[in-house]
Amino acid sequence: xASAVPYTSPKxxxxxxxxxxxxxxxxxxxxxHRRHCSRIPKIPLSYSFRNGSNSPAETGCPVPPEQQPxxxxxxxxxxxxxxxxxxxxxxxxxxxxxxxxxxxxLVGLPVASVGALGAQSEPLKQSLYAxxxxxxVVTLAVVRMxxxxxxxxxRLLRATVEYEETGWYDGxxxxxxxxxxxxxxxxxxxxxxxxLGRLKVTLVCLAAAILSCVVLLIxxxxxxxxxxxxxxxxxxxxxxxxxxxxxxxxxxxEAGLP
Numbered sequence: 001x002a003s004a005v006p007y008t009s010p011k012x013x014x015x016x017x018x019x020x021x022x023x024x025x026x027x028x029x030x031x032x033h034r035r036h037c038s039r040i041p042k043i044p045l046s047y048s049f050r051n052g053s054n055s056p057a058e059t060g061c062p063v064p065p066e067q068q069p070x071x072x073x074x075x076x077x078x079x080x081x082x083x084x085x086x087x088x089x090x091x092x093x094x095x096x097x098x099x100x101x102x103x104x105x106l107v108g109l110p111v112a113s114v115g116a117l118g119a120q121s122e123p124l125k126q127s128l129y130a131x132x133x134x135x136x137v138v139t140l141a142v143v144r145m146x147x148x149x150x151x152x153x154x155r156l157l158r159a160t161v162e163y164e165e166t167g168w169y170d171g172x173x174x175x176x177x178x179x180x181x182x183x184x185x186x187x188x189x190x191x192x193x194x195x196l197g198r199l200k201v202t203l204v205c206l207a208a209a210i211l212s213c214v215v216l217l218i219x220x221x222x223x224x225x226x227x228x229x230x231x232x233x234x235x236x237x238x239x240x241x242x243x244x245x246x247x248x249x250x251x252x253x254e255a256g257l258p
Contacts, residue, residue, distance in 0.1 A: 067163040069155040085195045104134030132213040139206045146199040156188030
């Protein structure tokens with residue numbers, strides 16, 4: 001008796017294309033997007049921050065390490081008082097308030113009590129002098145911080161670096177490489193520009209506060225002078241008749257005199 005052989009269906013042939021000769025066209029925009037993204041340089045920010053900026057052996061940079069923009073940024077962000085502006089907003093404001101209050105209480109108030117005219121009888125005027133001195137000191141500190149951060153930010157964003165090789169005012173200029181320029185501009189755009197914006201807002205607020213103190217002082221001085229002038233006039237005491245009786249020589253030649 002013959003054994004049964006299992007039936008196996010033949011494998012289906014692959015479907016034929018309607019247009020086999022037509023080439024497969026890929027999307028050019030997708031290919032361009034991938035190629036464009038692959039050209040973006042990877043900036044080792046964390047590595048640079050830990051080990052300093054790229055050394056001359058790595059990038060051929062002839063700029064001395066202490067004059068490289070990224071090292072200047074690191075030194076500025078950790079120095080006093082420039083590190084205040086890059087820290088937390090609440091901590092930044094509290095430090096400025098503490099600085100202004102300390103100067104106003106320890107220096108401004110004693111000087112105002114000694115040098116202000118009539119300070120004992122005008123405590124409001126004395127307090128305004130002290131507060132104005134505190135605002136002025138804080139403004140000077142913020143201006144100093146702004147100048148330092150603006151200088152470092154400009155060196156980070158520029159494509160060239162000016163430096164002195166020997167310290168004898170022999171100015172040199174180095175053109176940044178593409179990787180260094182991308183890293184510096186990324187750092188300047190996302191780390192330095194927000195600090196400059198915060199300092200600008202602080203300067204505007206301080207200018208408004210100082211202007212308010214000046215206006216109040218002017219109004220107090222004007223009111224005091226008017227009151228003093230009014231106190232000098234004694235109504236009902238002075239008259240021409242009483243003056244003629246006490247000083248007849250001053251009214252010589254006038255009618256009605258004996």
